Amino acid sequence: MGKLKRMMQILLLSVLLTGCMNIDQRILDDVQLVTGAAYRYVDDDIIELTTVFPNYQPDGSVKNETLTTTAILNKENRDKQSLQSEKPMVSGKLEVALYERETAEKGIVDLLDTLARDPSIGANIYLAILDGNPKVVLSKQYGNMDNGIFLSNLIEQNVETGLIHKTNLHIFKYKLYAEGIDPMLPIIEQKEGKLNIKAIGLFEDDKLVDQIEQEKFFFLTLLLVHKGQKDTYAFKTKEEKKVSIVNIKSVRKYDIPEPMTNAEIKINMDVKAIIREYSDGTLNKQKIKKIENELKDEIEKNSEEIIQQFQEKGIDPLGIGEEVRTRTRKWDQKKWKQLYPDIKITVRAKVKIMETGVIE
């Protein structure tokens, strides 16, 4: 009996002690869940932060709300915003972080610190560049949800369907700190009252230096991933016939016979595609053969153009440097940076059209 009594005492003690743990409760209804944040330098060291959060209406709809403040650091901005808000602002549900274009051109590594240091922010939030004033763009409502979720869905949907490359905070940081690869982020603009992924921004270290336009997304994703699928492309053949294709399986392989020298680097691509739209009636073997050949030329030409563009700017979003680094024991980042712009990089593609849809 005595033993049981003591056990009960200990049990009671543990239960009661849990009340003394001094743990902050955060009840969902009592906090303001920030879903999006946009950063802009108004001055050299004054940051303007626009945060987006949902306001749940009694009828079940969601109203988009924003707050904008300026301060020297982001967390101070958050405090300032809390002073304007009925509930404390918390960042655990942050889905997307936007950087205004000019800010991105100045460099965003200092602004990333607030995301990387905070344990409550995930590594899979999306980063993007905003072409336009964040305060103006984000205060408008674009869907039946707040803009943070909307932008996150917009990017996620396009990554999953293969139209743009895989991107998030972790990938950006990986490429930022890795030797031989530079980061990329989607650029979003407001166009005729809608949000639109306009281009892919290319970075040198943490500064935006260049961009790839929508028309060339296909070649970029093709070049970027070792094994890709789902990206689409439409083009005009020499005979003015229009074809739209879907890549169902592509394999990209590097052929680097002499790494860390200025010897030629070959990129071999094996693309298997299906035709999903064709402007000239029925397809037959000869026509398919022709399309295959023209698509092959198209891929080779455009890919080499893109690579040339990268080399001129001295940036390496494809990670060619990383491919070289993992193939040699003589890796030297500085030397590679000097070599890179002058190396001849050729693309060889093999294209096979597998299917032509349900009609011939």
Place this chain on the structure above:
Amino acid sequence: MEEKEFQISPFLVFFLIHSVQLGVGVFGFQRTIMKSAGNDSWMTVIGAGIAVSMIIWIMYLLLNRHQKDLIGIHRDLFGKWIGGFLSLIWIVYWLLIGIIVLRSYIEIVQVWLFPMINMITFCIILLILVYYCVTGGFRIVTGISFLGVLIPFYIFFTFLFPIEYIHFRNLLPVWNHSVKELTLATKDMLLSYLGFSTLLIYYPYLKHPKKSQKWAHLGNLLTGVIYLFILIISIGFYSENQISRHTWATLSMWKIVELPFVERFEYIGITSWILIILPNICLSVWAATKGVQTIFHIKQKKVVIVSVVILFILLGSTVAIEGRENIENLNKFMSLLGLCLVFMYIPFLTLLSFLLSKIRRGNIGKA
């Protein structure tokens, strides 16, 4: 040797060795070893594992000869006073393991989950559980080790989430670091395996000690495999300069986990981890208690008092250590002590034991 009813089956040594090796070190071991060995650091995990296996073999050599725990061996070889003093150093070391594990764990809770948490209350609740295990005897401690390995094992599958983002190419090119760099990293890696020295004190509690050796090696192997698994994923997941920025690289990997029912997986991971560190604390506290009890010939009835005193020391010192820097310094001190005791003192003691018995036998022969 202890009485049969207090002894445990030889295969349980597997859990005892493994559970005490794996603690909070898993969260951040990558940074130190990758600083010197980079993408080749997976070799150092294997190297250190083999070194530890050799030390376990030496320990068994020593223990099998004497059929006693370390404190008995010390008394045999060095007499009551010097032997007792040496044993005390070991007791301090075991206690330090307990303190470091508990403090590092609380630090993680403070940084990742609740910065304002009241440490004293948290410690008391945990130490009540430890008290229950330690006063319950060695069989209870073994049971906790067994459960502490099996129940939270699912947690290692969550490290498969990052695979989506892995660049396996980062492992290449193999062998682009010098032997010196690899040796340095292996030394750092050895620290992550520490804790298995508690074998020296629970040896008399093993039913067929000679049969248990194989299980001890297997336990060490499992630790090595887990470290290797996490390291390879980390090398692929992070770029080399990126990993040096993360204090707890393993924990940061959980930031990528996305589940429909939980936004931040760390909350589940870190709380589950308490089951992994519990055997660590229990076993080290038990070892310290047992050591004190044998040195000072304390009766079984009064053991409770010893363990309470030890737990208060644990509580006091855990609460007293504050801040990243102090924790790091204590960690360094403990690592150095552990390295000296386990990798230098144990082989030396074994050698001495052989030599002394030769000399003594020689003397008897002459007489």
